Amino acid sequence: xxxxxxxxxxxxxxxxxxxxxxxxxxxxxxxxxxxxxxxxxxxxxxxxxxxxxxxxxxxxxxxxxxxxxxxxxxxxxxxxxxxxxxxxxxxxxxxxxxxxxxxxxxxxxxxxxxxxxxxxxxxxxxxxxxxxxxxxxxxxxxxxxxxxxxxxxxxxxxxxxxxxxxxxxxxxxxxxxxxxxxxxxxxxxxxxxxxxxxxxxxxxxxxxxxxxxxxxxxxxxxxxxxxxxxxxxxxxxxxxxxxxxxxxxxxxxxxxxxxxxxxxxxxxxxxxxxxxxxxxxxxxxxxxxxxxxxxxxxxxxxxxxxxxxxxxxxxxxxxxxxxxxxxxxxxxxxxxxxxxxxxxxxxxxxxxxxxxxxxxxxxxxxxxxxxxxxxxxxxxxx
Numbered sequence: 001x002x003x004x005x006x007x008x009x010x011x012x013x014x015x016x017x018x019x020x021x022x023x024x025x026x027x028x029x030x031x032x033x034x035x036x037x038x039x040x041x042x043x044x045x046x047x048x049x050x051x052x053x054x055x056x057x058x059x060x061x062x063x064x065x066x067x068x069x070x071x072x073x074x075x076x077x078x079x080x081x082x083x084x085x086x087x088x089x090x091x092x093x094x095x096x097x098x099x100x101x102x103x104x105x106x107x108x109x110x111x112x113x114x115x116x117x118x119x120x121x122x123x124x125x126x127x128x129x130x131x132x133x134x135x136x137x138x139x140x141x142x143x144x145x146x147x148x149x150x151x152x153x154x155x156x157x158x159x160x161x162x163x164x165x166x167x168x169x170x171x172x173x174x175x176x177x178x179x180x181x182x183x184x185x186x187x188x189x190x191x192x193x194x195x196x197x198x199x200x201x202x203x204x205x206x207x208x209x210x211x212x213x214x215x216x217x218x219x220x221x222x223x224x225x226x227x228x229x230x231x232x233x234x235x236x237x238x239x240x241x242x243x244x245x246x247x248x249x250x251x252x253x254x255x256x257x258x259x260x261x262x263x264x265x266x267x268x269x270x271x272x273x274x275x276x277x278x279x280x281x282x283x284x285x286x287x288x289x290x291x292x293x294x295x296x297x298x299x300x301x302x303x304x305x306x307x308x309x310x311x312x313x314x315x316x317x318x319x320x321x322x323x324x325x326x327x328x329x330x331x332x333x334x335x336x337x338x339x340x341x342x343x344x345x346x347x348x349x350x351x352x353x354x355x356x357x358x359x360x361x362x363x364x365x366x367x368x369x370x371x372x373x374x375x376x377x378x379x380x381x382x
Contacts, residue, residue, distance in 0.1 A: 019111030022066075022138055023057040026104075029075075030086040050101040051075075054116055055083045065141030066114065068295040070134065072308050072321050074102065074118065078328045092329040098123050107133075108233050113278050114138045115232045126247045131240070133231040137278060143293040145311060146230055149237065149278070152222065154270030159221030162228070162239055162260055167212035169255050170205055170244075177202040177254075197252075204252045208244035223314050232279065236263040289362060291382075292318065298380035300324075300369045307380060309344075312337060320344070342367075 029051035053070055056063035059082075067079035077093040100121040108115035118132040135144040142148075150158060181198045184191040216224065229240040238261045245253035264279060273285035293311045297304070307322035316337045321330045333356070335344020340360045346353040356378060358367035364381030 019139065021109040021111050022063060022114055024106050024109065024114075024116075025055045025057060025083050026052050027055045027080065027084055028052050028086045030088060051099070052103045054104045054106070055080070056114070057083055060141075062137075062139060062141035065143075065295045066136050068306065069136075069141075069143050069293075069308065070116070072295075072330070073134075073310075076321060076330055076332070078306065078323055078330065090328060090330070100127060107231055109138070110234065112138055112281060113144075113232050117231065128247060131229070133229050133240075135230070135232045137287065140287065141295070142287050143295075144232070144278070145290065145293055146226055146228075147272075147290065148288050149232075149272060149275035150225075150267075150270050151272055154267075154272075155222040155225050156218040157270055158239075158262065159225040160215065161262075162225065162241065162258075163212065163215060163221065165260050166241060166255075166258050167209065169258060170209040170212065173254050174202065174205050174209060177205060201252045201254060204245060204249055205254065208253075208255065211244065226311075227314070233261075236261060236267055236279070238262075291360065291365065291380075294382065296364065296380040296382065298364070298378065300378050301376035305380075309342070318342075318344070 053074060055070075056066040064079070071077055071079040075089070075093065077090040080087045100123050102118065102120040104119065105117045106115070107117050114136040116134045116136075118134070119129065120132070121127055121129050136142060137144060146155065177198055181195065181202060184194040184198055187194075215221075225239075231238050231240075238259060240260075241258045243250060243253050243256045243258075250256070267279070271279065272288075273283050274287055277283045277285045292309050294308065296307045296309075298307070299305060304325040305322050306325060307320065309318055309320040312318050317335070318337065319332065319334050321332050323330045332347040333344045334347060335342060335356070342358045342360065342365065343356065345355045348354070352371050354369055354371040356367065356369050358365040358378060358380070364379070366377075366379045369376045369378050
């Protein structure tokens with residue numbers, strides 16, 4: 001019996017490699033908006049189940065974190081307590097203006113990593129499709145940042161290579177456009193419109209290339225890669241950079257978004273131990289202690305809360321949401337991180353806003369919440 005127990009313990013790391021993929025179901029927003037009397041369209045463009053989000057199962061602390069990230073990030077509301085074919089907006093939740101539709105696809109789901117793609121249509125002055133990527137540690141529900149995957153040297157090196165790739169594509173496109181321009185110019189007046197169009201395309205691509213003339217330093221490359229979309233796959237990482245052009249001139253932007261896959265062989269020397277475990281199953285590295293992007297639980301005074309701080313901006317500012325577990329009504333906040341100290345203020349629609357002053361340590365965040373003369377202790381953790 002003793003030998004059997006020892007043998008089972010030795011097998012535990014190997015068994016993790018064969019962890020079952022998560023079950024991802026679809027849940028649809030059921031909400032009817034008032035329709036415009038003349039056009040018949042919903043005034044907010046949110047109606048008739050046009051919003052669908054993933055819901056991870058089976059129920060566990062890990063899937064609960066995944067679901068909270070998806071609902072807090074997309075709808076500014078807590079995730080439904082249970083899976084279902086549909087869900088309603090929570091108390092105090094209003095649909096974000098300008099979102100016409102939202103759907104998702106599962107890009108990778110091997111039991112270690114869950115990678116989701118959000119496909120949405122946003123409408124402001126113009127309507128435009130866009131994608132977002134969400135990568136998770138399927139075993140813990142941790143929301144993955146690129147710093148979790150790549151070493152600091154890896155961030156700089158990958159940033160440099162991606163910078164060079166985008167520069168190469170603009171140079172290549174400019175050479176192609178110059179050949180096309182020479183050909184249509186030979187046709188004279190018969191190709192006047194084609195000449196003007198090609199000249200406009202050439203000017204745009206030359207302006208875009210001008211942004212890539214001088215390679216940034218390591219710190220700037222790392223920050224640039226942190227703001228670049230990425231998704232984990234069974235072959236490595238795929239990075240996607242937005243197009244150079246604005247919406248009005250995007251028809252002239254032949255390069256457009258740049259999607260750049262980087263395989264496991266190219267990544268081998270650039271991975272954090274934790275990143276290597278996630279992508280290859282090798283090793284047994286602990287997750288980083290960074291708390292940005294994660295769903296945290298704790299208390300303000302004696303009241304349980306759930307909180308998520310969004311990933312840091314380049315200037316160390318951040319936003320986020322939290323709610324009291326009893327009421328599940330989201331409260332947004334904005335703040336800044338200085339060293340290990342985080343200060344953020346509630347976005348109060350009326351009345352006095354509460355302020356958090358917290359310090360980060362190995363166990364999480366601790367400090368105080370204050371509104372006017374009232375002060376309460378705060379403790380948050382994984």
